[in-house]
Amino acid sequence: MSVDVIAFVLFGALLHATWNAIIKAGTNKFLDAALVSAGGAVTALPFLPFLPMPLPAAWPFIGASAILQFIYFQLVAAAYRAGDIGLVYPLMRGVAPLLIVATSGFILRETLSGGALFGVLTICTGILTLAFEARNGGRNAIVLALANACVIATYTYVDGIGARRAGNPVSYTLWMALLPPILLFTWALSQRGVDAVAAHVRYNWWRGLIGGGGSISSYGIALWAMTKAPVATVAALRESSILFALVISVAVLKEKSSVWRYIAGAIIAAGVLILRLG
Numbered sequence: 158m159s160v161d162v163i164a165f166v167l168f169g170a171l172l173h174a175t176w177n178a179i180i181k182a183g184t185n186k187f188l189d190a191a192l193v194s195a196g197g198a199v200t201a202l203p204f205l206p207f208l209p210m211p212l213p214a215a216w217p218f219i220g221a222s223a224i225l226q227f228i229y230f231q232l233v234a235a236a237y238r239a240g241d242i243g244l245v246y247p248l249m250r251g252v253a254p255l256l257i258v259a260t261s262g263f264i265l266r267e268t269l270s271g272g273a274l275f276g277v278l279t280i281c282t283g284i285l286t287l288a289f290e291a292r293n294g295g296r297n298a299i300v301l302a303l304a305n306a307c308v309i310a311t312y313t314y315v316d317g318i319g320a321r322r323a324g325n326p327v328s329y330t331l332w333m334a335l336l337p338p339i340l341l342f343t344w345a346l347s348q349r350g351v352d353a354v355a356a357h358v359r360y361n362w363w364r365g366l367i368g369g370g371g372s373i374s375s376y377g378i379a380l381w382a383m384t385k386a387p388v389a390t391v392a393a394l395r396e397s398s399i400l401f402a403l404v405i406s407v408a409v410l411k412e413k414s415s416v417w418r419y420i421a422g423a424i425i426a427a428g429v430l431i432l433r434l435g
Contacts, residue, residue: 162382166391169378170398176368176375177246177398178405180233187234188357189364191345194230195338196369201331211323211332218319219329223336225312230341232305240298247399247421248299251284252306254393257313261389264314276431277393283424284399286417310392317388320380330377393428400425 183189236245261267323329382391403418
């Protein structure tokens with residue numbers, strides 16, 4: 158991977174950690190996730206007239222991605238209700254790139270160099286190390302987190318291939334962002350009612366705009382990088398977002414840290430260096 162691709166993916170990881178922190182700090186994680194999704198769509202709309210339409214071959218992938226993103230946000234909310242974020246987030250984000258590394262040769266016919274493979278596995282090891290510091294969470298939280306890791310790996314494949322077939326990864330990303338909030342808010346209205354959803358939107362709309370802008374930018378950078386480098390490598394490097402999430406949790410959310418966080422941070426940083434050298 159070139160230095161500029163690594164730098165952009167790391168910046169996208171920072172944005173990813175930021176919008177996750179916004180959801181974590183909220184009072185209703187599912188509605189906040191729906192707001193972030195809607196904020197991404199609002200951010201995308203002004204740019205669509207200035208971009209080419211995705212090629213026809215990409216539209217089935219956009220539709221499949223919308224369904225997978227809907228499932229993803231549902232599982233995120235459920236997993237955070239069931240267990241501690243220190244357990245759930247590392248499992249979701251750490252297992253997903255491992256699944257991609259294990260299957261990308263068969264699905265995409267991509268071959269990683271020995272150094273790149275070692276760097277990917279090092280980053281995943283660092284992320285999974287964070288699960289050791291979790292104080293809360295049981296079997297249900299672990300099952301939900303692992304199920305969502307499978308969803309993350311699946312939509313990474315769908316969007317990685319779709320962005321390549323779209324002819325323009327930015328255009329693909331922005332069109333892809335329009336459908337998930339429709340599904341999420343339709344579900345929210347059917348489950349919570351118009352009054353409850355409207356009240357939450359009225360007082361928390363700013364979370365959606367800030368988080369949505371960060372979300373769509375982060376994912377757009379990742380999809381662009383997947384057109385420049387192997388999907389498995391980009392997916393693993395993007396999950397270094399957990400390192401930024403640790404800094405935010407201590408510096409902004411004032412959460413207590415542990416020795417596992419510092420060990421994990423060092424392992425992740427080493428993995429990024431190995432990716433560059435490999």
